[in-house]
Amino acid sequence: MSVDQNTVRHIARLARIAVTDEEVAPLAKELSSILDWVEQLGEVNTDNVEPMASVENLALPMREDVVTDGNIQDQVTKNAPGADDGFFAVPKVVE
């Protein structure tokens, strides 16, 4: 499977990763070869095989509906590059 340069730009944009024009061509080649490698799995016949969600055959454990967390405003915003009045402050995003 080959990845063209437009696809590389699109994926980079979706992942919010800045990619320079020089990087696009080599990335396309690298990604293509990774996908080719993974493609080998296609040789295995998986008809009528359920996708495996986990190695263990477990169901999702559940917790009770009790408030046990929160009220840690300072910790939550501690690593934020910008915080103001308890809010995270980010560059303006508006429609």
Add this chain to the structure above:
Amino acid sequence: MTQEAASKLIEGATGAWEVVIGLEVHAQISSNAKLFSGASTEFGAEPNQNVSLVDAAMPGMLPVINKKCVEQAVRTGLGLKAQINLRSVFDRKNYFYPDLPQGYQISQYKHPIVGEGAVLIDLPGGEMKTVGIERLHMEQDAGKSLHDQHPSMSFVDLNRSGVALMEIVTKPDMRSSEEAQAFVRKLRAILRYLGTCDGNMEQGSMRADVNVSVRKPGEPFGTRCEIKNVNSIRFVGLAIEYEARRQIDLIEDGGTVDQETRLFDIKTGKTRSMRSKEEAHDYRYFPDPDLLPLVFSQEWVDEIAKGLPELPDEKRERFIREYALSPYDASVLVSEKAIASFYEEVAETSDPKAAANWVTGDFFGALNKAGLTIESSPVSAKQLSELINLIQDGTISGRIAKEVFELMFDSGDDPAKIVEEKGLRQVTDTGAIEKAVDEVIAANPDKVEQVKEKPKMIGWFVGQVMKSTSGKANPQTVNELLAEKLGVSSDN
């Protein structure tokens, strides 16, 4: 096409068009804690106060599902007469936005918890229609961005981030803005009866994405536009009306509808394209590796089903059966849980039919006029039933009762007290009524002549007698006496 269906068509320059509507309703699940964390769901807290390290997407944090949220989703599925899937899977829906700290929303894509169901909607004129439910899945709500607090920054509050949502998706079964509004109204009533969502659209705990397309009747579906995040039933109607007209005009002018996401602007009443989200639709769903499949037993579902309250449709049937109400009155009374409970309390101790008339008539009228809800009504159900009983036992006439009701509404006093204090007790003493009747007859010899030709004129005499007795005379006695004295049949 039936006559009802034909009346919903929209006239264009090239003939009639049919509008096709499907809805995706986001309803916040009522629970104490969030879907995957132990932080509180309470509305209105200080910014980022109800946020755990899981909700803030700190590295290494793992989600653990809240059992109550699952139960609420199952309960809602049962209320929508839908298929419950004992095994469902959580997926990641990937997109970037500052109020989505994980960079993805945990949602359900291929295997939702609830499958197909149906909702019966009530339309004007007593018409009913079934709207198909495609699915219901659980997902996380996002945080909230505020853009007006700072000149160059947006402020992000993650209190809502991670609160459990149900996304309820309908089939494209609605054909007019009225039908879509009736659906949202009915869905909200069901959720409130079930106690699974407070249905509070002003606070954003329920909001709708509206899919609209148009076509010539009988043709395949047209290209649809999705109007995002409409937050009131009125706006759902306005957005559909505008969007349908926009698409019809566009096609008739030789254009084509682009499949896109649009916003409804409440200031202009128009929808507009959200071009900046063009790329956002590449969500790259995949199963969330942090979460195992959600599996529960049929026994648990049966147990939840046992605890289900009586829902609007069943209540409506029971009201018709037990209280001999008209289908229309019954629909109005069950439209909200609080109204239904109020009505039943009134009907328990008074005539059910009269109770329905009073609740849907004078009572609703007075509440509307005063801008009050049924919860804040100055007249209690018990007081209203007492008033109805005063009419039934002949203590006051129906006309006086309306007066008493207004006084009750203003003062909150019991009806018996008002009747006594104001001396409004109905005169049933035949002697006193006879005297008033005789006076009216004696004072109007010309009318007495006329009534012999036109027996219907007896109504005028009744009116005069009621007037001279300040409405306190028993109308039936007045009628009988007049008929006898004027020599006409009282049936007229």
